[in-house]
Amino acid sequence: MSQPVPEAIIPGTRPSVLAPMQDVTTTNFFRVIARRGAPDWFVTEYFRVHETSIPEAHIVDSLLNHQSGRPIFAQIIGEDTPHILRTIRLLLKYPIAGIDLNMGCPAPKVYRKNVGGGLLRDPGKVAELLHAMRAEIPGRFTVKMRIGFADMTHFDELLGLVAKHQVDLLTVHGRTVKGLYWSEVDYEAIRHAVQSVPCPVIANGDVTSATKAQLLVQTTGAYGMMMGRHAIRNPWIFRQWREVQQGLTPYQPTFADVRQYIQELADECCDFAFASEKKAGRLKKFLNFVGLAVDAEGKFLYDMRRTETLEELLRCCDAHLLGEKATQVYPDEPHRGLLARPTRESQPSCEL
Ligand SMILES: Cc1cc2nc3c(=O)[nH]c(=O)nc-3n(C[C@H](O)[C@H](O)[C@H](O)COP(=O)(O)O)c2cc1C
Numbered sequence: 001m002s003q004p005v006p007e008a009i010i011p012g013t014r015p016s017v018l019a020p021m022q023d024v025t026t027t028n029f030f031r032v033i034a035r036r037g038a039p040d041w042f043v044t045e046y047f048r049v050h051e052t053s054i055p056e057a058h059i060v061d062s063l064l065n066h067q068s069g070r071p072i073f074a075q076i077i078g079e080d081t082p083h084i085l086r087t088i089r090l091l092l093k094y095p096i097a098g099i100d101l102n103m104g105c106p107a108p109k110v111y112r113k114n115v116g117g118g119l120l121r122d123p124g125k126v127a128e129l130l131h132a133m134r135a136e137i138p139g140r141f142t143v144k145m146r147i148g149f150a151d152m153t154h155f156d157e158l159l160g161l162v163a164k165h166q167v168d169l170l171t172v173h174g175r176t177v178k179g180l181y182w183s184e185v186d187y188e189a190i191r192h193a194v195q196s197v198p199c200p201v202i203a204n205g206d207v208t209s210a211t212k213a214q215l216l217v218q219t220t221g222a223y224g225m226m227m228g229r230h231a232i233r234n235p236w237i238f239r240q241w242r243e244v245q246q247g248l249t250p251y252q253p254t255f256a257d258v259r260q261y262i263q264e265l266a267d268e269c270c271d272f273a274f275a276s277e278k279k280a281g282r283l284k285k286f287l288n289f290v291g292l293a294v295d296a297e298g299k300f301l302y303d304m305r306r307t308e309t310l311e312e313l314l315r316c317c318d319a320h321l322l323g324e325k326a327t328q329v330y331p332d333e334p335h336r337g338l339l340a341r342p343t344r345e346s347q348p349s350c351e352l
Pocket of ligand 1: 019020021022023024044045046075102104105144173181204205206207226227228229230
């Protein structure tokens with residue numbers, strides 16, 4: 001009933017995975033990332049499952065048209081077993097590497113329905129779901145979870161269920177649901193998961209660079225690494241880690257490379273139907289992360305947040321990334337003390 005995880009691009013290296021991110025990891029974002037050195041595989045943002053749901057067309061599009069040449073897993077979020085099984089049967093018709101269950105989303109409107117991170121409070125429900133899903137999925141069945149809801153009370157029990165129901169791959173984001181996106185990541189808890197389940201474990205949470213990925217292999221023993229926000233900031237992170245693992249000098253992007261990446265985000269990931277101000281708003285969502293490594297004082301972040309149209313925003317990017325800076329190396333770690341979204345970082349929301 002189960003299958004080994006997909007082969008890495010370079011056999012013998014540990015795999016990297018682009019984290020699923022709602023409203024970010026679209027078809028075109030997958031393409032933009034893959035041009036800079038794909039992760040070993042992708043995971044879609046979650047398909048919502050409820051009584052009347054059908055797989056969302058834009059996420060199905062990402063399954064069909066990512067053109068990365070790499071495997072892609074379809075992620076689902078829900079708690080209604082019959083409808084989850086119905087959705088699995090629909091998704092199995094597409095070219096997917098497997099089905100992933102979301103047990104981590106921290107948005108209150110999500111966890112209050114006992115889905116996503118809400119499931120972590122109810123091991124009985126998790127047992128029912130894992131049992132039913134395992135029986136329905138002929139190939140790879142994977143789970144992405146946090147280490148608990150408010151604390152780690154049920155962590156061992158949940159890991160026991162992952163083992164019992166023969167989950168093929170477990171991703172652990174080393175924060176609780178209440179820790180949202182900013183609490184310190186508990187890598188010791190990830191190490192505990194690695195030692196507790198028979199399947200490979202992918203470590204997730206603030207894997208900021210290839211150097212940190214290497215370090216986390218040592219400290220957690222994880223099979224591979226998943227990068228989310230840090231791949232938005234540095235889309236070369238996957239090839240860099242692959243190169244480091246092969247003993248090669250990792251690619252060092254310049255600020256001109258970053259400016260080109262921003263252009264592709266603007267051209268391909270900001271909906272053409274939007275007005276220029278709305279496109280600017282969407283591009284800023286990506287630039288909030290890119291900006292964490294542009295300058296230590298946060299001048300780029302300050303200036304870009306004050307632009308209104310896309311044209312103005314791109315001119316601001318030229319001013320901060322080109323000229324003298326164009327040939328300088330873009331740092332592989334973010335500058336300390338800068339915030340991606342100062343207005344939202346204290347609010348509990350899935351959207352950053
Ligand atoms: C904007 C945004 C949307 C997200 N959407 C999803 C999602 O659809 N499914 C999921 O499992 N995790 C989702 N996550 C969580 C990420 O996959 C990842 O677990 C988290 O960001 C920690 O990894 P990082 O520190 O590398 O970003 C989302 C995160 C962000 C920032």
